[in-house]
Every structure is written in structure tokens, then in C-alpha cells.
Amino acid sequence: MLSQETRDKILTEVRKYPQRRTALLPALKLAQVEAGWLPPDVIGEVAELVGVSHASANELATFYSMLHLDHPVDVRVEVCVQLPCALRGADRLLAQLSAGLGMASGETSPDGKLELHRTHECFGSCNRAPMCRLNDEYRENLTPEATEALIEELKSLRGNGRTGV
Amino acid sequence: MTETTEAAPVEEKSHRDYKPILIPHPGRREPVWLEEYKSEGGYKGWEKAVKEMTPKDVVEEVKAAGLRGRGGAGFPAGLKWGFVPPIPGPKYMVCNADESEPGTFKDREIMEIEPHMLVEGVAIGSYAIGGEDAFIYIRGEYTVAADRLEQAIDEATRAGILGENVFGTGVNSRIYVFRGAGAYICGEETALLESLEGKRPMPRSRPPFPAVEGLYRRPTCVNNAETLSNVPHIIRNGQEWYNTIGVPPRNTGPKIFCVSGRVNKPGNYELPLGSLTFRELIDEYAGGVIDGRPIKGVLPAGISAPIATGAQLDAKLDYDSVAAAGTMLGSASFIVLDDTVPITWAAARMIEFFRKESCGKCTPCREGTQWLHKTLVRIQDGGGREEDLDLLLSVSSEVSGKVLCALGDFATSPVVATIRNFRDEYVDHIRSGKSFNGTWSPA
Numbered sequence: 001m002l003s004q005e006t007r008d009k010i011l012t013e014v015r016k017y018p019q020r021r022t023a024l025l026p027a028l029k030l031a032q033v034e035a036g037w038l039p040p041d042v043i044g045e046v047a048e049l050v051g052v053s054h055a056s057a058n059e060l061a062t063f064y065s066m067l068h069l070d071h072p073v074d075v076r077v078e079v080c081v082q083l084p085c086a087l088r089g090a091d092r093l094l095a096q097l098s099a100g101l102g103m104a105s106g107e108t109s110p111d112g113k114l115e116l117h118r119t120h121e122c123f124g125s126c127n128r129a130p131m132c133r134l135n136d137e138y139r140e141n142l143t144p145e146a147t148e149a150l151i152e153e154l155k156s157l158r159g160n161g162r163t164g165v
Numbered sequence: 166m167t168e169t170t171e172a173a174p175v176e177e178k179s180h181r182d183y184k185p186i187l188i189p190h191p192g193r194r195e196p197v198w199l200e201e202y203k204s205e206g207g208y209k210g211w212e213k214a215v216k217e218m219t220p221k222d223v224v225e226e227v228k229a230a231g232l233r234g235r236g237g238a239g240f241p242a243g244l245k246w247g248f249v250p251p252i253p254g255p256k257y258m259v260c261n262a263d264e265s266e267p268g269t270f271k272d273r274e275i276m277e278i279e280p281h282m283l284v285e286g287v288a289i290g291s292y293a294i295g296g297e298d299a300f301i302y303i304r305g306e307y308t309v310a311a312d313r314l315e316q317a318i319d320e321a322t323r324a325g326i327l328g329e330n331v332f333g334t335g336v337n338s339r340i341y342v343f344r345g346a347g348a349y350i351c352g353e354e355t356a357l358l359e360s361l362e363g364k365r366p367m368p369r370s371r372p373p374f375p376a377v378e379g380l381y382r383r384p385t386c387v388n389n390a391e392t393l394s395n396v397p398h399i400i401r402n403g404q405e406w407y408n409t410i411g412v413p414p415r416n417t418g419p420k421i422f423c424v425s426g427r428v429n430k431p432g433n434y435e436l437p438l439g440s441l442t443f444r445e446l447i448d449e450y451a452g453g454v455i456d457g458r459p460i461k462g463v464l465p466a467g468i469s470a471p472i473a474t475g476a477q478l479d480a481k482l483d484y485d486s487v488a489a490a491g492t493m494l495g496s497a498s499f500i501v502l503d504d505t506v507p508i509t510w511a512a513a514r515m516i517e518f519f520r521k522e523s524c525g526k527c528t529p530c531r532e533g534t535q536w537l538h539k540t541l542v543r544i545q546d547g548g549g550r551e552e553d554l555d556l557l558l559s560v561s562s563e564v565s566g567k568v569l570c571a572l573g574d575f576a577t578s579p580v581v582a583t584i585r586n587f588r589d590e591y592v593d594h595i596r597s598g599k600s601f602n603g604t605w606s607p608a
Contacts, residue, residue: 024363065347084425091604122267126425
């Protein structure tokens with residue numbers, strides 16, 4: 001069950017647009033902020049708040065890459081390897097992160113705090129490539145030296161149990 | 166700072182004399198908020214439009230300015246606005262700020278640094294088509310830009326510039342920032358409208374076109390963020406002034422060129438259309454190719470248009486000259502490849518994008534992109550066969566032109582054009598059996 005605060009935020013979205021169904025995607029994102037991911041019961045609750053079928057909400061939850069149907073981790077590291085980044089060393093960046101963190105792309109750290117992802121998607125940082133995202137935060141111009149510093153930072157997040165970035 | 170209401174007209178059309186208007190503060194990272202924006206002439210165009218011009222006047226002014234769509238298709242913006250029928254009831258202006266094409270980062274810079282400029286352009290466009298509610302559809306990853314746009318809208322609303330009864334004229338103009346959630350297909354205008362309606366974002370069959378039946382089945386106009394950012398300048402300074410920039414009538418105005426890849430200074434460079442060539446842009450603005458290597462090719466419209474090579478790189482950068490050279494200016498997102506970049510690896514990397522971003526609605530694209538990717542990976546990693554090249558071309562011909570949206574056409578161009586231009590390299594690679602193991606990094 002979502003908190004009253006999140007339910008209120010969702011209902012504000014529902015009233016905001018010319019038609020209520022427009023609020024479905026913003027509502028799913030709000031629910032995900034609270035729950036960390038979108039388990040089936042949360043998707044259903046959002047559908048009912050917005051006033052659409054569960055199937056309609058599932059159609060969105062299963063489509064968008066920023067909606068997560070799996071368990072949350074504190075920090076999701078997404079490395080862009082699309083061509084503009086790759087031409088400036090994105091494959092090196094991914095290999096360096098992978099070696100430094102001891103995780104292959106697609107893996108979750110044993111403590112469940114960190115995930116490393118190779119993504120084909122371009123995030124619009126091609127002028128400051130290569131880059132990655134830590135949750136919503138952009139980290140750009142990741143030279144080998146800057147990558148080393150990032151690895152240390154990520155290791156310390158794992159060590160002290162900080163949540164979020 | 167002195168007040169600038171009129172930019173100097175471009176005399177000899179030299180790109181060197183041009184002063185940028187869309188990104189007038191190069192290198193800046195902090196946004197221009199309302200007070201500063203107004204001190205630079207901001208919202209004068211919007212005020213002029215609602216106080217002195219009818220919506221039809223605005224449409225005519227933008228038509229006469231010759232502004233073409235900056236998102237890729239290059240369709241005249243004023244003409245598009247003119248297609249919206251003057252019927253009673255809601256009509257919607259939708260700004261496409263879903264910028265997801267690999268190599269494209271121009272709208273991000275406009276929105277992060279000049280949020281008010283885009284907001285003003287959206288307001289004017291919405292007024293021009295007779296709308297009161299407008300949307301800025303921004304990709305979900307651009308959280309900084311989206312926050313700034315929302316803040317700009319709040320600022321302008323508090324100042325009586327947006328919202329109800331703007332400037333006391335009785336005109337209403339509400340703008341919503343709508344954040345996507347990670348899907349390249351949402352940059353396609355009908356998929357974008359589906360997304361806005363809370364549906365799974367898959368392209369619609371056309372006709373009807375959005376101008377007739379768009380958002381909520383109402384007349385709708387979808388324009389790219391850079392396109393709309395030109396509009397305040399056109400209205401404030403007049404179309405005659407705008408026609409002094411670029412090569413009128415078909416290639417008028419400034420264009421932001423995004424340069425990325427193997428250059429020393431990747432970045433956004435705003436210059437008049439048709440004022441310089443690919444090579445001049447790369448050498449004079451983007452700092453030249455890294456280590457002075459020769460250019461192997463330039464992808465001119467992100468990864469969605471045929472790679473330009475050789476003499477094509479001497480084409481002037483405008484819609485018609487680049488098309489005449491056999492490719493497309495598109496969004497003018499130039500990804501530069503030097504001679505060290507293996508083309509088989511680059512092609513596999515590009516087609517991976519389309520395979521994963523195909524929405525799955527049309528069978529040729531859903532299945533074709535998958536087979537193109539599998540075949541290119543096979544070549545990249547040493548298991549290719551010479552007949553794979555004809556197989557790739559054959560599959561491409563079954564996708565291109567046989568699907569509902571342009572994504573299918575885009576997906577085949579990295580394949581077809583790289584084979585056409587670099588067939589020998591493909592064959593050499595296949596014969597050598599060399600494997601990249603999926604990766605390549607510059608030396």
C-alpha cells in the first residue's frame with residue numbers, strides 16, 4: 001500500500017492534465033520513487049487511483065526502461081556504450097568499472113546495493129563522453145583517472161551502507 | 166550587459182561573424198532565469214504576439230521566415246501550424262523534447278541553459294494554432310532540464326506572462342512539462358502522443374495526421390524543441406531579419422550542429438545553415454580530428470542517416486546541399502569516425518540500438534532489426550560469411566518503407582550505407598576471421 005503522501009501526489013497529477021489517463025505514467029513514476037520498484041500490487045494500486053485497468057498500467061510498466069519490475073538496489077550504474085560514447089572509450093570505461101568493482105555488466109553486488117549495466121541508450125552527453133548514470137545523476141568525462149575515483153566512491157557506498165546517490 | 170534587441174545582420178554570410186541566438190552563452194552551465202532573460206529581450210516576442218498579432222499573423226510570419234523543423238524531417242513549421250483547422254474546441258501544441266537520437270545533445274543545452282526561450286516558443290506556437298494547453302514532452306533522463314523548465318514556467322506564471330489572462334489580454338496559456346521514462350520511440354510524434362495519453366507508446370497509422378486528430382483525438386501540432394526556440398526570435402525581430410541568416414528561402418536561420426566522436430572539441434556549435442561544410446565545421450570549430458587522423462566518415466543525423474564520406478564531406482551544411490550529396494542533415498548530429506574505427510564494430514553497435522528500441526508493433530522492424538543485429542555481431546566477432554553482406558541488404562530492403570514509422574528506415578541506413586561505402590573492409594574482416602569480442606576502444 002502506498003503512503004497517503006504518494007497517493008495525494010498521484011491524485012494531484014490526475015487532476016492536473018486535460019485527461020486523467022495522461023497521469024498514468026507520472027503516477028507510476030511517483031509510486032516507484034516510494035517503493036523503489038513496481039511490484040504487481042503497486043501497479044494495480046496506481047491503476048485504480050488513476051482509474052484505468054490493471055492491464056493498461058502493466059502495458060506501461062513493462063515497456064519503459066526507467067520503470068523497474070525488479071527489486072531495487074541503492075545505486076544503479078548505467079554505462080552508455082552507444083557509438084558517440086564508444087568512440088571516446090565507453091567500452092574501456094565499462095571494462096574498468098567491471099574489473100574495479102568485481103562485477104560483470106548485468107550483475108548485482110553481493111550486498112545487493114549496486115548494479116552495473118551496459119546500455120545501448122544514448123543519454124545526450126556525447127560532448128562529455130564517456131559517461132554513466134548513477135541512478136538519475138550524470139557522471140561525465142570519465143577518463144581512466146576519473147573512473148578510478150568513481151570506483152573508490154562506489155566501493156565506499158557499498159562499505160558504509162549509504163542509500164541513494 | 167547591454168540590451169540586445171537586434172542581432173547584426175550577416176553580411177557576407179560568413180559563419181565567423183555570426184552571433185549565436187539559441188545558445189548565446191557558450192560554455193555556460195547555469196540557467197538564464199527570468200530577469201536575465203527579459204533583459205536580453207526575452208518574452209518580447211510573446212508579448213508582441215498576444216498584444217499586436219492574431220494567431221494567423223503569427224503563422225504567416227513563421228511561414229515567411231522559412232523556419233524548417235529542426236528535429237530531423239525539416240518540414241516547414243509555419244506550414245505545419247497552418248494545417249491545424251480553425252475549428253472550435255481544444256487544440257494542442259506539443260513540444261518534442263524527447264531527444265534520444267545517439268549523438269544528439271542540442272535540445273538538452275537549450276533547455277538546461279535557456280529554459281525560458283523554449284517556454285516562450287511553446288507559448289507562441291500554442292497561441293498560433295489557437296490552443297490554450299501545451300505540453301513539453303521531455304525524455305525522462307533529462308531531470309535537470311525538466312526541473313529547470315518547470316521552474317521557468319512557475320516564474321513566468323507568477324509574473325503574469327503565462328497561465329490565465331497573460332499580460333492582461335484575456336489569452337490563456339498553460340504549459341505542462343511531461344517526463345518520459347526511457348523509450349526512443351517516443352521521439353516519433355504519434356508514439357509520443359500515445360505516451361502522453363497514458364498508452365503504450367507505439368506509432369499510429371496515418372492518416373489521420375496529428376494536425377487533424379492528435380492528442381485526445383484533437384488537432385495537435387508537434388514541433389521539436391530547437392524549432393520552437395527559434396520562434397521567439399522570429400516574432401520579436403521579424404521574418405525579414407530572420408531571412409538574413411542562412412540561405413533563404415529553403416535553408417533559413419541558424420542550426421545547432423552537435424559534433425561528437427573522434428574530434429578534439431566535441432560540442433554544440435550554432436551557425437547559419439549553409440554557411441560552411443562538414444570539414445570546415447570539424448576543423449574550425451570542433452578542434453579537428455584527434456591526432457590529426459583522416460576522417461573515415463561522418464554520421465550526419467545521429468545514427469539514423471547514411472554515413473557521409475569523401476567528397477560528401479565538402480557539402481555545405483544545409484538541408485538541400487546535404488540531401489544533394491546523398492544523405493540527410495536530419496537533426497545535424499554529427500558523429501565523426503576517424504580511420505582507426507572498425508566499421509563492422511561501429512555498424513553492430515548502431516544496429517544494437519535499433520534492435521533494442523524497436524517498439525515491436527510492426528513485424529518487419531521487430532524481426533528485421535533482430536536479424537540485422539545478429540548477423541552484424543557474427544561478422545564483428547569473426548564468424549561472418551561473405552554472403553552475409555547480401556543477406557544484410559536483403560533484410561534491410563524488407564524493413565525500409567514497410568513499417569508505420571521512420572524507425573524502421575533509420576535502422577537500415579547504418580547497415581546499407583556502411584556496406585555501400587566500406588564493402589572491402591567488411592569482406593577483409595570476414596575473410597580474416599578476426600574477432601572484436603564485442604568491444605573496441607580508441608588507442
